[in-house]
Amino acid sequence: MKLYEAGPARSARVRWTFQELGVDFESVPIGMMAGEHRKPEFLAINPAGKIPVLDDDGLVLTESAAICIYLADKFPAKQLAPSPTEVQQRAQFLRWIFFCVTELEQPLWRTARHQFVYPEEKRLAADIELAQQEFLAMAAVLEAHMQGRFFVAGDHFTVADIITAYTLDWATMYGWLTNFPALNAYLERMYQRPAAPPRMAVAFAAMNR
Numbered sequence: 001m002k003l004y005e006a007g008p009a010r011s012a013r014v015r016w017t018f019q020e021l022g023v024d025f026e027s028v029p030i031g032m033m034a035g036e037h038r039k040p041e042f043l044a045i046n047p048a049g050k051i052p053v054l055d056d057d058g059l060v061l062t063e064s065a066a067i068c069i070y071l072a073d074k075f076p077a078k079q080l081a082p083s084p085t086e087v088q089q090r091a092q093f094l095r096w097i098f099f100c101v102t103e104l105e106q107p108l109w110r111t112a113r114h115q116f117v118y119p120e121e122k123r124l125a126a127d128i129e130l131a132q133q134e135f136l137a138m139a140a141v142l143e144a145h146m147q148g149r150f151f152v153a154g155d156h157f158t159v160a161d162i163i164t165a166y167t168l169d170w171a172t173m174y175g176w177l178t179n180f181p182a183l184n185a186y187l188e189r190m191y192q193r194p195a196a197p198p199r200m201a202v203a204f205a206a207m208n209r
């Protein structure tokens with residue numbers, strides 16, 4: 001299996017999943033700073049020009065959350081996803097993944113765009129302020145959910161935790177997580193796992209070295 005990846009990009013969720021599973025993969029680094037994700041060779045693989053992409057013997061899959069769930073389903077021994085027959089557990093697992101990639105991640109991504117993706121003349125400080133408000137309101141929902149819980153869905157570690165912890169780590173880059181003690185404790189616990197990738201700040205620092 002080939003993973004097209006770039007250090008702290010959302011591909012880190014997939015790398016983390018592989019590492020938890022103990023499954024080997026071929027890494028294909030894509031130089032985002034050099035714009036390799038916009039070159040015709042890469043666009044032929046993912047016309048959206050985004051990372052990550054998984055190529056599993058010709059099955060080309062994009063969307064980091066979908067890839068993590070696919071890998072968890074493909075290698076069920078580690079129980080990184082409830083099986084589709086466990087309908088209620090699977091529903092809660094998917095619910096928190098969707099919550100994460102829509103309610104939490106989108107304000108973070110909007111902020112990143114205004115900070116370094118959009119051309120300078122299109123960057124709006126006011127939109128970052130709105131994005132932060134929206135993120136904080138949804139983080140409060142997750143903070144309440146995490147009271148007395150170790151994992152975001154169910155009673156053991158799953159890819160829902162990988163996706164959530166990665167996203168919360170992203171929020172720490174903006175200083176948005178300071179008032180959420182349960183989320184901070186959860187984040188620290190998740191990144192203490194031996195299979196966890198480097199924290200985003202560390203990965204960015206390594207890229208800029």
Ligand SMILES: N[C@@H](CCC(=O)N[C@@H](CS)C(=O)NCC(=O)O)C(=O)O
Pocket residue numbers: 008009010011037049050051052062063064065
């Ligand atoms: N929803 C996608 C988002 C992927 C995404 O936007 N990746 C970023 C890197 S973290 C990217 O490739 N950005 C390039 C661009 O938007 O031009 C996923 O989760 O895989």
